[in-house]
Amino acid sequence: MAQYARSSAVAVIRLCNPPLNALSLAVLQALEDGLKKADADPSVKAVMICGENRKFSAGADIRGFSSPKRHEGALGPIVSLIESSEKPVVAAIEGVALGGGLEVALGCHYRIAHVKAQMGLPEVTIGLLPGAEGTQRLPRLIGLPAALDMITTGKHIPATEALKLGLVDEIVEENTIEAAIRLANKVIGQPLGPRRLSLKPIPRLPNMEAFLREALVKVKKQARGCLAPELCFQAVRAAAERPFAEGVRRERELFQVLLTSGQARALQYAFFAERAVRRWDTPSGASWSSAAPQPVRKAAVIGLGTMGRGIVTSLVKANIPLVALEQDLEYLNKGRKAVMLLLEREAMKMERGAQALDFHNPARLQFTVDFDLLHDVDLVIEAVFENMALKKEIFHKLSKICKPGALLCTNTSALNIDEIASATSCPQQVIGTHFFSPAHVMRLLEIIYGRHTSPTAIATAMQLAKALKKVGVVVGNCFGFVGNRMMFPYVQQAVFLLEEGSRPEAVDQVLEDFGFKLGPFRMSDLAGLDVGWRSRKDQGLTGPSLPAGTPARQRQGQRYSPLPDLLCEQGRFGQKTGKGWYQYERAGGRTATPDPWLHSFLSHYRDTHHIKTRFIDQEEILERCLFSLINEGFAILAEGIASGPEHLDVIYINGYGWPKHRGGPMFYASTVGLPRVLAKLQKYSEVHPDVPGLRPSAFLKKLVAAGNPPIKEWMSYLSQQSSKL
Numbered sequence: 022m023a024q025y026a027r028s029s030a031v032a033v034i035r036l037c038n039p040p041l042n043a044l045s046l047a048v049l050q051a052l053e054d055g056l057k058k059a060d061a062d063p064s065v066k067a068v069m070i071c072g073e074n075r076k077f078s079a080g081a082d083i084r085g086f087s088s089p090k091r092h093e094g095a096l097g098p099i100v101s102l103i104e105s106s107e108k109p110v111v112a113a114i115e116g117v118a119l120g121g122g123l124e125v126a127l128g129c130h131y132r133i134a135h136v137k138a139q140m141g142l143p144e145v146t147i148g149l150l151p152g153a154e155g156t157q158r159l160p161r162l163i164g165l166p167a168a169l170d171m172i173t174t175g176k177h178i179p180a181t182e183a184l185k186l187g188l189v190d191e192i193v194e195e196n197t198i199e200a201a202i203r204l205a206n207k208v209i210g211q212p213l214g215p216r217r218l219s220l221k222p223i224p225r226l227p228n229m230e231a232f233l234r235e236a237l238v239k240v241k242k243q244a245r246g247c248l249a250p251e252l253c254f255q256a257v258r259a260a261a262e263r264p265f266a267e268g269v270r271r272e273r274e275l276f277q278v279l280l281t282s283g284q285a286r287a288l289q290y291a292f293f294a295e296r297a298v299r300r301w302d303t304p305s306g307a308s309w310s311s312a313a314p315q316p317v318r319k320a321a322v323i324g325l326g327t328m329g330r331g332i333v334t335s336l337v338k339a340n341i342p343l344v345a346l347e348q349d350l351e352y353l354n355k356g357r358k359a360v361m362l363l364l365e366r367e368a369m370k371m372e373r374g375a376q377a378l379d380f381h382n383p384a385r386l387q388f389t390v391d392f393d394l395l396h397d398v399d400l401v402i403e404a405v406f407e408n409m410a411l412k413k414e415i416f417h418k419l420s421k422i423c424k425p426g427a428l429l430c431t432n433t434s435a436l437n438i439d440e441i442a443s444a445t446s447c448p449q450q451v452i453g454t455h456f457f458s459p460a461h462v463m464r465l466l467e468i469i470y471g472r473h474t475s476p477t478a479i480a481t482a483m484q485l486a487k488a489l490k491k492v493g494v495v496v497g498n499c500f501g502f503v504g505n506r507m508m509f510p511y512v513q514q515a516v517f518l519l520e521e522g523s524r525p526e527a528v529d530q531v532l533e534d535f536g537f538k539l540g541p542f543r544m545s546d547l548a549g550l551d552v553g554w555r556s557r558k559d560q561g562l563t564g565p566s567l568p569a570g571t572p573a574r575q576r577q578g579q580r581y582s583p584l585p586d587l588l589c590e591q592g593r594f595g596q597k598t599g600k601g602w603y604q605y606e607r608a609g610g611r612t613a614t615p616d617p618w619l620h621s622f623l624s625h626y627r628d629t630h631h632i633k634t635r636f637i638d639q640e641e642i643l644e645r646c647l648f649s650l651i652n653e654g655f656a657i658l659a660e661g662i663a664s665g666p667e668h669l670d671v672i673y674i675n676g677y678g679w680p681k682h683r684g685g686p687m688f689y690a691s692t693v694g695l696p697r698v699l700a701k702l703q704k705y706s707e708v709h710p711d712v713p714g715l716r717p718s719a720f721l722k723k724l725v726a727a728g729n730p731p732i733k734e735w736m737s738y739l740s741q742q743s744s745k746l
């Protein structure tokens with residue numbers, strides 16, 4: 022758990038807990054023992070702390086936070102013990118020094134880091150604060166503004182930035198351990214008082230009050246209902262306003278509040294869920310552990326519309342050479358201009374600058390209308406209109422032109438992967454890669470395997486996700502896959518609520534207060550109402566193919582709302598036309614304001630259809646929207662479309678703006694309690710028997726009958742599958 026060794030007069034304590042030397046109680050005990058041994062040995066004149074495998078430490082063992090053992094007071098006293106040592110202690114930071122790992126380093130008298138090391142206090146991202154005196158020491162070392170930024174955002178900073186901030190004393194390009202031992206020998210006998218951070222005052226700011234006031238407003242705005250950022254702020258404020266010991270007491274109190282909050286549990290669940298989905302498998306036995314990806318040295322993107330532009334930008338940022346193809350020169354020029362604009366913006370944001378992205382080099386990014394140029398690419402991503410006939414035509418062409426083994430990906434939102442694959446001679450190489458808009462920003466990549474998709478194809482798509490710095494989630498093939506399929510009943514409920522008496526702004530407000538970045542109507546306006554309209558026309562739910570005499574508010578015996586279709590018929594497509602569920606300042610405008618036209622249109626609609634208006638409270642809005650979405654999630658799990666609830670949660674957090682501090686929809690259902698979710702669905706379903714989305718799924722009922730088991734056991738009630746958490 023920690024090795025103790027000697028290098029002449031320097032005692033070397035090496036933290037050992039692979040892979041990242043997380044600080045378990047055993048590691049902490051061994052660290053304490055090492056420090057005491059060094060202290061007691063008169064031949065030891067200095068101490069050096071480092072980590073095994075060239076990683077300092079990723080911080081406290083996160084799994085330990087849910088263990089019943091008391092651990093919260095375990096690290097702070099050890100950091101104090103390090104700092105109060107009468108022999109100089111040097112931290113040799115390699116790899117990562119995060120959370121409790123960095124707090125250990127802050128207790129040391131000197132810090133030396135490898136140039137590639139990363140440092141940070143990311144506790145806020147798992148619902149906590151740096152509870153081992155980090156909120157008190159960091160501001161004393163690097164000043165209040167920089168410390169507040171690091172602690173409230175949890176960002177990791179590279180060693181070069183750490184040096185500029187004064188967080189480390191030195192950075193080295195070669196052997197950090199040797200350099201740290203050299204430094205330890207050099208500082209033997211030098212006074213330690215000035216190196217003890219707890220004794221240092223916080224560098225004063227001329228306008229401290231105003232700075233704190235403004236910082237709090239910013240933190241609250243970014244937190245959107247998440248508790249940890251504000252409590253991190255309060256702990257740092259205590260450092261600014263109180264003596265060290267009092268600040269530490271305040272830090273401990275606030276840490277306790279967070280530790281026992283449901284939000285910390287949800288965020289820690291989300292942390293492990295994101296890692297669990299990397300270990301994908303399919304019902305036919307394909308698995309991450311046996312499938313090997315193939316290299317992607319060159320790629321192609323077909324269609325440079327909304328999605329294609331973002332996908333090209335992502336690939337360029339990942340340094341993958343590519344060909345970008347459009348249907349004709351007019352669309353090509355439009356697409357090229359849009360891509361270049363995005364890339365210029367991205368280059369400006371990146372430290373390395375435009376030149377490093379190299380997108381002006383035709384050998385790295387080539388624009389064309391010629392399909393023959395795709396003959397040597399390893400992977401193609403198709404992003405043309407959502408139209409089955411068009412997609413099949415393109416895939417047929419690709420299977421003839423592309424080299425054997427090339428991966429053929431479709432960025433469809435909902436269409437059948439098997440049908441698209443049937444147009445090719447290589448269905449094993451066809452896979453869905455569902456990006457989210459804007460594709461160069463959103464982290465989610467839903468990866469959909471078809472009946473014939475090979476394990477290599479899945480592994481390659483997962484590797485692509487990693488290269489693009491996205492979270493890949495492997496799911497099965499069904500209409501809408503996982504994300505959109507769960508979204509359909511949610512949006513449907515939102516529209517039914519309008520029919521029954523609510524307004525878009527009221528529904529959005531409830532869901533935004535819950536923590537969604539955008540409510541369903543603001544989201545639909547952003548995505549474009551025409552997208553769903555086209556899909557409903559293709560499905561024969563509206564438009565000319567609808568049989569005469571079909572009741573306006575019913576399809577195949579189920580309730581249907583024509584409201585979104587009626588809006589589209591008026592040319593109200595959302596932001597792009599300046600009008601949708603809201604009105605905007607102009608076509609393409611982004612500021613949504615409630616629209617009196619829509620309100621009177623809704624009244625007229627209700628009168629026409631003899632719908633009695635009633636007041637709908639917030640609870641009903643929340644429950645009908647969320648529980649119908651969750652209910653679909655249970656159906657998806659039962660069908661084996663996703664191999665565990667964590668997949669659904671990772672999809673919702675990373676692709677649909679679900680508030681991370683609520684852990685994802687399925688985790689949220691587990692916190693509400695499945696019996697309550699079931700009871701509410703039963704109640705709403707009785708009132709609306711013609712709405713299948715409200716009819717409780719058999720799997721949900723089964724789990725309730727089984728006594729509401731914890732989320733990690735859910736899958737065992739289906740078959741032999743079990744959750745990877």
Ligand SMILES: CC(C)(COP(=O)(O)OP(=O)(O)OC[C@H]1O[C@@H](n2cnc3c(N)ncnc32)[C@H](O)[C@@H]1OP(=O)(O)O)[C@@H](O)C(=O)NCCC(=O)NCCSC(=O)CC(=O)CCCCCCCCCCCCC(=O)O
Nearest residue numbers: 043045046079080081082083085092096120121151152296
């Ligand atoms: C470090 C990373 C950026 C690395 O990323 P990457 O290379 O992509 O690798 P990963 O796949 O993410 O990680 C590999 C593997 O390691 C697991 N892991 C990573 N970090 C931790 C961790 N801190 N604890 C436990 N496990 C960890 C990860 O899950 C993977 O395994 P898998 O799930 O099986 O695939 C990245 O990993 C990262 O960002 N890590 C998290 C960094 C972080 O958030 N650190 C802060 C932790 S909280 C903290 O330090 C708290 C405090 O400051 C307060 C101190 C209070 C008191 C502390 C007392 C400590 C005692 C604990 C009780 C233990 C109980 C017991 O021993 O029984």
Ligand SMILES: NC(=O)C1=CN([C@@H]2O[C@H](COP(=O)(O)OP(=O)(O)OC[C@H]3O[C@@H](n4cnc5c(N)ncnc54)[C@H](O)[C@@H]3O)[C@@H](O)[C@H]2O)C=CC1
Nearest residue numbers: 324325326327328347348352404405406407432433434458
């Ligand atoms: N817009 C969104 O938010 C999302 C869309 N999708 C899916 O991505 C796909 C593309 O959607 P958008 O980018 O929104 O569409 P879009 O309409 O903005 O762009 C489609 C592009 O494809 C081009 N194209 C059409 N036929 C072509 C051909 N034969 N050869 C080459 N290019 C051709 C068009 O010229 C157009 O530029 C669709 O399948 C859609 O369902 C997926 C996720 C989100």
